[in-house]
Amino acid sequence: MQGSQDQELSGGENQISNPMEAASVILNRLDQLHNEFISFKTEAKLEYQQTIQTIPNLEVSITSSIKALEDDFSVIKKEFELWLSLVLAIRLTVVTGRTMPDHWHLANEIADRDAGYAALA
Numbered sequence: 001m002q003g004s005q006d007q008e009l010s011g012g013e014n015q016i017s018n019p020m021e022a023a024s025v026i027l028n029r030l031d032q033l034h035n036e037f038i039s040f041k042t043e044a045k046l047e048y049q050q051t052i053q054t055i056p057n058l059e060v061s062i063t064s065s066i067k068a069l070e071d072d073f074s075v076i077k078k079e080f081e082l083w084l085s086l087v088l089a090i091r092l093t094v095v096t097g098r099t100m101p102d103h104w105h106l107a108n109e110i111a112d113r114d115a116g117y118a119a120l121a
Contacts, residue, residue, distance in 0.1 A: 082110055 079113075082113075086110055
């Protein structure tokens with residue numbers, strides 16, 4: 001009966017008839033599992049620390065991207081306002097049949113800006 005219990009416990013392989021030998025095998029396996037756990041815990045701790053260190057960099061990157069988008073939006077908004085003013089100035093000129101000095105000033109400002117963009121390209 002003892003032999004069949006040993007066989008059941010060991011899955012039919014490496015039958016151990018000596019309880020001290022069985023305890024030694026179990027302790028060795030427990031030590032191995034403990035070492036694997038410590039290794040896993042150390043790796044997890046390192047990954048956690050690396051992740052924590054990258055968060056401030058990620059936060060700075062996101063903040064600078066948002067700032068760049070806000071700057072781009074304000075430039076686009078300003079350009080839209082200039083073009084809208086020019087369109088309104090042209091419509092006023094067409095409707096009234098007269099030109100106003102502000103119309104020409106606005107047109108020159110847009111032309112200067114476009115020339116500046118062309119020089120950068």
